[in-house]
Amino acid sequence: MQNTSSSGQNETNAGPTTHFGYKTVAEAEKAAKVAEVFHSVAQRYDLMNDLMSAGLHRAWKAFTIARADVRPGMKVLDIAGGTGDLAKAFARKAGPSGQVWLTDINDSMLRVGRDRLIDKGLVVPTAVCDAEKLPFPDHYFDRVSVAFGLRNMTHKDVALAEMRRVLKPGGKLLVLEFSHVAKPLAPAYDWYSFNILPWLGKKVAGDEESYRYLAESIRMHPDQDTLAAMMKEAGLDRVRYFNLTAGLVALHEGVNLG
Numbered sequence: 001m002q003n004t005s006s007s008g009q010n011e012t013n014a015g016p017t018t019h020f021g022y023k024t025v026a027e028a029e030k031a032a033k034v035a036e037v038f039h040s041v042a043q044r045y046d047l048m049n050d051l052m053s054a055g056l057h058r059a060w061k062a063f064t065i066a067r068a069d070v071r072p073g074m075k076v077l078d079i080a081g082g083t084g085d086l087a088k089a090f091a092r093k094a095g096p097s098g099q100v101w102l103t104d105i106n107d108s109m110l111r112v113g114r115d116r117l118i119d120k121g122l123v124v125p126t127a128v129c130d131a132e133k134l135p136f137p138d139h140y141f142d143r144v145s146v147a148f149g150l151r152n153m154t155h156k157d158v159a160l161a162e163m164r165r166v167l168k169p170g171g172k173l174l175v176l177e178f179s180h181v182a183k184p185l186a187p188a189y190d191w192y193s194f195n196i197l198p199w200l201g202k203k204v205a206g207d208e209e210s211y212r213y214l215a216e217s218i219r220m221h222p223d224q225d226t227l228a229a230m231m232k233e234a235g236l237d238r239v240r241y242f243n244l245t246a247g248l249v250a251l252h253e254g255v256n257l258g
């Protein structure tokens, strides 16, 4: 049975519920379901990213890296860092006097990321951690980034508040995420997402369901203005966003003014 609580949150007899793609699941179950997805796709994740986006994810990340403006000596936290694309670039920019953490809730993804960085001669601290409970002190980092991770988090408001908490005054948060595409492109994008993506997932990663979840979770994610409002609500200032590839993806930024 489903009720709506006074806070407006949906609840079943098993407690509060949330979205897992288009499915409604108990909040307590979502993290485990997301974990299944990323344990399953970890080994083929990078190849799938290139195939699904025709390489565009590299340009979206390059824009994020440029906007992050990481300088030598900076402390940087990459949350939901997975296979380490952002951490790799940040580590090169922060240099030996800096400190770049590659973190993720999923040890399969993190292991692939850590090994990739080591292969490039970069040894960075890595930690399995949940963005909703970051094991770092207040005001520690100059930059915090999360790329294609926020969408998977159960309590996005809690995660955003944690990201702000660990930022130094003047530090910047960068959130790169799928967003809401310009209306004229929506029909073609929907067709691609619900036909080609699961097919590619099946052929390349042997996992159709995880890529169906990807398509659904993108549709359930807050649009550009809603996410900007959530970042302000979490205490971030100077919040702005950039639409990339007609809003298929958006980069949101916010600063902790303390």
Ligand SMILES: C[S@@+](CC[C@H](N)C(=O)[O-])C[C@H]1O[C@@H](n2cnc3c(N)ncnc32)[C@H](O)[C@@H]1O
Binding pocket: 034, 038, 079, 080, 081, 082, 083, 084, 085, 103, 104, 105, 106, 109, 129, 130, 131, 132, 146, 147, 148, 149, 150, 152, 153, 154
């Ligand atoms: C689509 S991958 C993105 C990986 C990488 N940032 C990139 O852009 O290629 C999403 C990542 O979010 C991680 N994730 C999901 N929920 C998380 C949470 N609550 N805390 C930290 N990481 C989480 C997953 O384990 C997964 O590695």
